[in-house]
Amino acid sequence: MKRRWYAVLRTPLGLTATVLVAMILVLAVLGPELWTTRANVVDTGDILAGPSGAHWVGTDNLGRDILYRVLVAGRLSVALALAATAIAIVAGLILGAAPFLLGRRGGRFVSAAVNVVVAFPGLLLALFFAVIFGVGATGAVLAIGFAGAPAFARLTQTLVAGLAARDFVAASRIAGVNRVRILFRHILPNIAEPLIVNATIAAGGALLAFAGLSFLGLGVQPPAYDWGRLLYDGISAIYVNPAAALAPGAAVLLAGLAFNLFGETVAKGLGITNKVGGVSSPVPETSSVKGSSDQPDVVLHVDDLTVSFPGPTGDIHPVRGVSFVVRRGEALGVVGESGSGKSLTALAVSGLVDVPGRVEADRLELLGTDLLGRDTKARQRLLGTSLAMVFQDPMTSLNPTRRVGGQLAEVAHHHQGLGRKDAMARAVDRLRAVRIPGADRRVRQYPHEFSGGMRQRAMIAMGLMGTPALIVADEPTTALDVTVQRQVLDLLDSIRRADDVALVLISHDVTVVREVCDRVLVMYAGRIVEDLPADELTTAARHPYTRALVAAVPDLDTDLDRPLAVIPGRPVAPAEVPVGCAFADRCPLADERCRAEDPALIADGSERRVACWHPGEPLDLDEAIDELVEAP
The missing domain is CATH 1.10.3720.10 (MetI-like)
Structure with missing residues (x-):
């Protein structure tokens, strides 16, 4: 300067x-x-x-x-x-x-x-x-x-x-x-x-x-x-x-x-240059999710969550009838293409959807507290101490004009009533907890003096200033290199296991979700189309869209002589959701019923739910994937 x-x-x-x-x-x-x-x-x-x-x-x-x-x-x-x-x-x-x-x-x-x-x-x-x-x-x-x-x-x-x-x-x-x-x-x-x-x-x-x-x-x-x-x-x-x-x-x-x-x-x-002054209705889930927020191990209970925004010809519903439960110590992954409603679902849970957006749900509870109720100090305290949000870009997650320690200490001062000295000591302790070396010195530095991985760790530390029961991580490793990605994911996993914290991990990377999470929600066009255990993501997925996502991720067995697999067509825009199954136009298994009726998200009696008229179609999996994806 x-x-x-x-x-x-x-x-x-x-x-x-x-x-x-x-x-x-x-x-x-x-x-x-x-x-x-x-x-x-x-x-x-x-x-x-x-x-x-x-x-x-x-x-x-x-x-x-x-x-x-x-x-x-x-x-x-x-x-x-x-x-x-x-x-x-x-x-x-x-x-x-x-x-x-x-x-x-x-x-x-x-x-x-x-x-x-x-x-x-x-x-x-x-x-x-x-x-x-x-x-x-x-x-x-x-x-x-x-x-x-x-x-x-x-x-x-x-x-x-x-x-x-x-x-x-x-x-x-x-x-x-x-x-x-x-x-x-x-x-x-x-x-x-x-x-x-x-x-x-x-x-x-x-x-x-x-x-x-x-x-x-x-x-x-x-x-x-x-x-x-x-x-x-x-x-x-x-x-x-x-x-x-x-x-x-x-x-x-x-x-x-x-x-x-x-x-x-x-x-x-100052370094400033050139600065001058037809819509479908939401589809409700016909099956309820297992678990209840009345049970002591349930951290987050979401039932029939809908987010809507006014459009030129009526309301647009980027999130349509989403239902799920997250328990203590559980890691839930949410995957899907861009625009599928993953991040907006997380924002709705966190209370960050501003007007004119509307958040409606039959049930939206964190630790048994209704998040759709009046904005009281008790609700603010709950969100500030029991919910930690880790955003996608670590550079925009911290205020560039304030020291990192002061930003972390503000949480403890505001919600826990700690004095300035005690709040700063808590900030140092939390930075050490996320494995940032020299925490005593780092609290006095500004965000630009941190590397990308350290900024993301600082954001996690901010969430740990309270006693979070739930961590919502929205693409937390997108802006980081592969080595640092692994470190951040390991850190989130260790925090989850050590303190029995629930984790909701939103990602485009199917491989990451499969390795870190216990359960996976697959979203498409604002809906959950499949809910299954993470260890079955690559072997027992039943929805054609889930199979396509998995097939589109190359691995060591991918044939290098063939073009990489892609999902044909483009994702459905929230304002243009068609009648019937939203994935029908991109799905080789679709028939007239798929284009006329939207399948409900049905539980199969186990830990799985799927919204498809042809779940686990009895076809050879390799043949089905070859038909589903098209080479460029």
């Missing part, structure tokens, strides 16, 4: 902008102290004089030296511009953060209002507000400040919306941290840089706008004066002494240009 700043300041643009802004600020501070007396001297014998050795840019209609007045006016001009910029930033932050704080419904009105107001030119808004707040310096500051707020609000809305979708924000929400705290602790520090850049540029714009209002007689009033007021006075004598208008005009132009160029310099110094 220091090297980048040094390199930027050595460029002609960076050096010029920095020097100009420094000179203007020094002038604003020292100008009135040095030259106020000379600027106020009245000489009626030298009225409206032109430039001379005594008065470099002439005198005004009272014989006062214009150059000294321009130098003195710098303080008021800059101070008023900075005050207006501060108002614009504060108002813009409040309006821009409103959708996040108020939720979709409450924030929709604010967003609509900002979108309407931002369409109007800033100067027009400033004139409008100037009429409302009245003539004078105070009214002009408020007018320019509120006129600049919509642009900051739009920028803030965009930045906050991007950050709100990040995993570390979702993790804070799972922990029960309220939105205001998330905003100040996690979101605002991460959007500070572009806001600072735009604030610097906006200061130049505010200075120009303020000079314009004063020039129109709506800003600073006599006997006070700023550059705009001096420009107004100089215009009246422009034919007698053009320098009287040129001097304050040049000061406005130079100061505005300096702030704008300095904004560009700050952007480069």
Whole structure:
């Protein structure tokens, strides 16, 4: 960072902008102290004089030296511009953060209002507000400040919306941290840089706008004066002494240009570039899952879970009637192609599906507590301490502006009431538990100082800050190399076995799930199409889709002379789920019944469930797979 700043300041643009802004600020501070007396001297014998050795840019209609007045006016001009910029930033932050704080419904009105107001030119808004707040310096500051707020609000809305979708924000929400705290602790520090850049540029714009209002007689009033007021006075004598208008005009132009160029310099110094401001109904499961949350070993009970979003022609159901149970110490794998509903099911369980999404279920319980009930502190505490969520990308799972130890300690402080020292000691202990060497030193480091595998371990440690009964790992090894993948999976497995923790592992990798998990759910088009023991995944799968997934994974016995097997066709989009079995168009075993009726998920009396009209069709498995997959 220091090297980048040094390199930027050595460029002609960076050096010029920095020097100009420094000179203007020094002038604003020292100008009135040095030259106020000379600027106020009245000489009626030298009225409206032109430039001379005594008065470099002439005198005004009272014989006062214009150059000294321009130098003195710098303080008021800059101070008023900075005050207006501060108002614009504060108002813009409040309006821009409103959708996040108020939720979709409450924030929709604010967003609509900002979108309407931002369409109007800033100067027009400033004139409008100037009429409302009245003539004078105070009214002009408020007018320019509120006129600049919509642009900051739009920028803030965009930045906050991007950050709100990040995993570390979702993790804070799972922990029960309220939105205001998330905003100040996690979101605002991460959007500070572009806001600072735009604030610097906006200061130049505010200075120009303020000079314009004063020039129109709506800003600073006599006997006070700023550059705009001096420009107004100089215009009246422009034919007698053009320098009287040129001097304050040049000061406005130079100061505005300096702030704008300095904004560009700050952007480069911070490393910011080019930043500106027919639907099917859900299909219910006709078979119930074994187990009940009333039993002491049941951790998670999901029955007929449906997630829906509004669409142009009706509700879209990316998750349709999902039912399963997870017991203590059990590892449940969830596999399927992208878009099958795996991650959305995990988000629904974790309470992370925002409006307009709707989560409905006959039963959705964690340790016997209804997760669809009212959002109480007890529910937040349960999700924050008994449920650990490990997200897919470790780089987005942690707040890049906060030290790792502080992020872990926040969980213990918020939910367990530990003091700062005890919470940090707990963070060190949890980092050691996930086998991060030098935990005492690592807690003081930022996420970018961790490797990818260590960041993922830190995320697991955050989940272990409480006493989790369930760990939901959504593609936890996707961004890691093979060696680190093995280490993370071994760590999750050891934690599960040591503390009798239930694990839900979501993955595209059938091989990983088969090795780590006890049981596997196979999802397609938002439904569970097969539920079977993991050790039977490659030998006793009964659904054609499960067989295709297994066949598409090469192993040591794969014939290298043949193209790799693939599943024909494309996955079904949630908004285009057909009548009947969603897999029928890609399945060589499909018949007219498959295309007309959607099979229910039926238990076969053992530990298996399958939704297929032709489960375990009595065909040679190799022949069935050859028909099911097609070579490119």
